[in-house]
Amino acid sequence: MAKPVSIEVWNPNGKYRVVSTKPMPGTRWINLLIEQDCRVEICTQKKTILSVEDIIALIGDKCDGVIGQLTEDWGETLFAALSRAGGKAFSNMAVGYNNVDVNAANKYGIAVGNTPGVLTETTAELAASLSLAAARRIVEADEFMRAGLYDGWLPNLFVGNLLKGQTVGVIGAGRIGSAYARMMVEGFKMNLIYYDLYQATRLEKFVTAYGQFLKANGEQPVTWKRASSMDEVLREADVISLHPVLDKTTYHLINKERLATMKKEAILVNCSRGPVIDEVALVEHLKQNPMFRVGLDVFEDEPYMKPGLSEMKNAIVVPHIASASKWTREGMATLAALNVLV
Ligand SMILES: NC(=O)c1ccc[n+]([C@@H]2O[C@H](COP(=O)([O-])OP(=O)(O)OC[C@H]3O[C@@H](n4cnc5c(N)ncnc54)[C@H](O)[C@@H]3O)[C@@H](O)[C@H]2O)c1
């Protein structure tokens, strides 16, 4: 049995007991729960990733709903425990829910919620930031300055890629993929090629209208193409950003063979889920192709990186912060609370 976990309690006499496995930003989410007569218990344990046993201890004998995190394994064991405690709702504070076994939740009659929409632009902005940072070698250049190595302007110093007029490829043109595509097309006048199981009609209309606007102003119009396969995107694009859900169809979508089809100087960005890329194959590809660059927010075995990745100068790595803006994180917490209330 896990040791008792430390908690902070709000509204101790509330009728319904709602547990949040982590403190979340802002107070709006707490107030919403209190207004609906909930006793709110927040786990304050100094341990980033809670185990299934820790969460069972938090659920206890009576629990009406839980707000959990993407680092937790919400499968049969936890839904059974929540059901035994009388629980009716589980809310994942994330849009991605690959850590949640929805069939197990259904089996126990527990409703599952996630937090889409409020993180779309924030996540797309990080993907755009990684694209720019990789194209212009910002992290390498910053390290160079701080190491005191700069001794004057040189024609060949940190030469990178110009984005204007190049092709941006998006794999998974849903909410975030489409928002990222719009930023890159409108902001940097890139042409778009995308692959998704469904047609991104609004995105296509946007690029068409923007192309017409540019043409009317005497500029080269931007173009779009819906690729018939993912491989077409990999072959043709200069910057490729991954935004699909993680499921069986997208696991190791980017593997050794597919990396080999990409341009030698391409940029690959991943703000979806780590296992979409075979990270071992990626490290090898980065070693063999020093002009190929990546920007990664997510990793196959989070929080770890595969051996060799942290030494690669052509990789920019950040710790799963794509949705980390104040507005968005408070919005995610608010949505997460609303999910357990409905
Ligand atoms: N790094 C982060 O912090 C962060 C933040 C937000 C979301 N995410 C990840 O991004 C994902 C996408 O979020 P969203 O809100 O845009 O979701 P969404 O459902 O709007 O978009 C996902 C898209 O992927 C497409 N897709 C599914 N399978 C595919 C396949 N095999 N090939 C190509 N496309 C496929 C879907 O058709 C859909 O258009 C989430 O599931 C989550 O895992 C990560």
Ligand SMILES: O=C(O)[C@H](O)CO
């Ligand atoms: O899926 C999500 O929402 C992210 O990974 C965290 O914001």
